[in-house]
Amino acid sequence: MxxxxxxxxxxxxxxxxxxxxxxxxxxxxxxxxxxxxxxxxxxxxxxxxxxxxxxxxxxxxxxxxxxxxxxxxxxxxxxxxxxxxxxxxxxxxxxxxxxxxxxxxxxxxxxxxxxxxxxxxxxxxxxxxxxxxxxxxxxxxxxxxxxxxxxxxxxxxxxxxxxxxxxxxxxxxxxxxxxxxxxxxxxxxxxxxxxxxxxxxxxxxxxxxxxxxxxWASDMNGHTFVGDEMEKEESQSFHDLIYRVSGGYLSISIMQNKHWEALAQATGRPDILEDERFKTTELRDINRHARLELTQTIVQEIDRDTLLAELEKAGVPCAAVLTRQEMRQHPQLHANGMIxxxxxxxxxxxxxxxxxxxxxxxxxxxxxxxxxxxxxxxxxxxxxxxxxxx
The missing domain is CATH 3.40.50.10540 (Crotonobetainyl-coa:carnitine coa-transferase; domain 1)
Known part of the structure; x- marks a missing residue:
């Protein structure tokens, strides 16, 4: 050189x-x-x-x-x-x-x-x-x-x-x-x-x-315990955490009890906290199909930006689903100096x-x-x- x-x-x-x-x-x-x-x-x-x-x-x-x-x-x-x-x-x-x-x-x-x-x-x-x-x-x-x-x-x-x-x-x-x-x-x-x-x-x-x-870090749990391997993989909850809402799509990721409680608060649905299928993290994982369907039903008629603001205010992990053009123009990417x-x-x-x-x-x-x-x-x-x- x-x-x-x-x-x-x-x-x-x-x-x-x-x-x-x-x-x-x-x-x-x-x-x-x-x-x-x-x-x-x-x-x-x-x-x-x-x-x-x-x-x-x-x-x-x-x-x-x-x-x-x-x-x-x-x-x-x-x-x-x-x-x-x-x-x-x-x-x-x-x-x-x-x-x-x-x-x-x-x-x-x-x-x-x-x-x-x-x-x-x-x-x-x-x-x-x-x-x-x-x-x-x-x-x-x-x-x-x-x-x-x-x-x-x-x-x-x-x-x-x-x-x-x-x-x-x-x-x-x-x-x-x-x-x-x-x-x-x-x-x-x-x-x-x-x-x-x-x-x-x-x-x-x-x-x-x-x-x-x-x-293996997240997708092979059913094959980790020797002698107890899963013969067939069931649908994983992480696959469909994209929800259609009015005016677009959102990703909403519920992991902890406080997130489920915050979702109920932000969407005006305190009744979901009484549903026995979703009382704990384990139960929400076992009943993932029902939980995802319920969440989709709750949010589908709410305006995207309104819902995003309410979810963020309540502390629910969420993000707007962006196109590639929207991504490169997003203020967070610019704040990071990434582009x-x-x-x-x-x-x-x-x-x-x-x-x-x-x-x-x-x-x-x-x-x-x-x-x-x-x-x-x-x-x-x-x-x-x-x-x-x-």
């Missing part, structure tokens, strides 16, 4: 260099998190570039998907079938802190970029591999995309609400993005361990494992979110647009040749 570029970087990972051989979303989003936190992320791309450079929703020759997952990186074009380019990557690894890839299992080994090879060059290297289904087993070498992970992880049946309903995809690529967050956390944990031991390590992460672990705008040299004015975590001691405030394909090839190749680790 040139001195002028180095001066522009900041954040808690300032000085950390990442060699990034990932593509599409899970890997690139994870390395963008690291880049947003100050790391120098060198994205290695083939001649045609990351697949997401070519998808729809475009302006100025750039896709929104690529721009939204590759901010703050440098782009280098390399041919992974060319021995000279493989040597160039190995040279970069010698001065790197992290190497991250999401090829199918076995591919990096055939390229000569496996863990054993690279860790011999740099024992302090944190080597992160991301896979879809896993690194061994019957599905390890199958092609993978987000909907397949949603299907195999049971996320689609969780989203359906019960085993008897038609499975449904979550309408966002949750496994990809959740894996990205998990990968970035694992990388920084490994870097922290290296500070204590002086040694790097290999870290492996699959999308399937990430979603399974994610679901930012800056200029891309060819795509024009961009609107994105700032990094979610705010580091008050080592602020990461520098946002650079996603790079043009191969924009930094010459500079990075020169660094690899000279062994520059700055």
């Amino acid at each position: 040139t001195q002028s570029e180095n001066l522009r970087r900041n954040g808690p990972l300032l000085g950390v260099r990442v060699v990034d051989l990932t593509a599409v979303v899970s890997g690139p989003m994870s390395t963008m998190i690291l880049a947003d936190q100050g790391a120098d992320v060198i994205k290695i791309e083939r001649a045609e570039g990351d697949f997401t450079r070519h998808v729809a929703t475009r302006r100025g020759g750039h896709s929104a998907s690529y721009l939204n997952n590759n901010r703050n990186k440098r782009s280098v074009v390399a041919d992974l079938k060319n021995p000279d380019d493989i040597e160039m990557i190995k040279s970069l690894v010698k001065t790197a802190d992290v190497f991250i890839q999401n090829f199918r299992p076995g591919v990096v080994d055939r390229l000569g970029l496996g863990y054993e090879v690279l860790s011999a060059l740099n024992p302090r290297l944190v080597y992160m591999s991301i896979s879809g289904f896993g690194f061994d087993g019957p599905l390890a070498n199958k092609p993978v995309y987000d909907p397949l992970i949603q299907a195999l992880s049971a996320l689609t049946t969780v989203q359906a609400g019960s085993d008897e309903e038609r499975p449904r995809l979550v309408r966002t690529i949750l496994p990809d993005k959740l894996t990205a967050v998990q990968a970035s956390q694992a990388v920084t944990a490994a870097l922290f361990a290296r500070e204590r031991t002086g040694q790097g390590q290999k870290v492996t992460l699959s999308m399937l494992d990430t979603v399974a672990a994610f679901l 930012v705008e800056y200029d891309h040299p060819s795509a024009g004015r961009l609107r994105q979110t700032r990094p979610a975590a705010v580091f008050h001691g080592t602020p990461a405030t520098d946002l650079r647009p996603a790079p043009e394909l191969g924009e930094h090839t010459d500079a990075v190749r020169a660094e690899a040749q000279s062994g520059d680790a700055s």
Whole structure:
């Protein structure tokens, strides 16, 4: 990195260099998190570039998907079938802190970029591999995309609400993005361990494992007690906490007794407190269908904004259901300073979110647009040749 570029970087990972051989979303989003936190992320791309450079929703020759997952990186074009380019990557690894890839299992080994090879060059290297289904087993070498992970992880049946309903995809690529967050956390944990031991390590992460672990926290209770597993999942109350009201929709989330009591007060229905089916948290959970139907009946004729104001006044956990446009314009997002705008040299004015975590001691405030394909090839190749680790 040139001195002028180095001066522009900041954040808690300032000085950390990442060699990034990932593509599409899970890997690139994870390395963008690291880049947003100050790391120098060198994205290695083939001649045609990351697949997401070519998808729809475009302006100025750039896709929104690529721009939204590759901010703050440098782009280098390399041919992974060319021995000279493989040597160039190995040279970069010698001065790197992290190497991250999401090829199918076995591919990096055939390229000569496996863990054993690279860790011999740099024992302090944190080597992160991301896979879809896993690194061994019957599905390890199958092609993978987000909907397949949603299907195999049971996320689609969780989203359906019960085993008897038609499975449904979550309408966002949750496994990809959740894996990205998990990968970035694992990388920084490994870097922290290296500070204590002086040694790097290999870290492996699959999308399937990430979603399974994610679901277990709240959606696998019926499979937690060995010997008492549920044969069929019944509808979960968290699935349908969206209520149609006059003029729109609200989400109302009743957890504690005080919330149920506050709902009764806010809607003028003290009689529901005498219903034996809903006297306790456990009973409200057991009788969730009846509770949800009753709540819908109570609120359906009330104006959305009026009801929202009354529920908030009474202390009922609630929120308006927003469209994407309403969300980005909501005053709470603006109070958080979450929505930012800056200029891309060819795509024009961009609107994105700032990094979610705010580091008050080592602020990461520098946002650079996603790079043009191969924009930094010459500079990075020169660094690899000279062994520059700055």
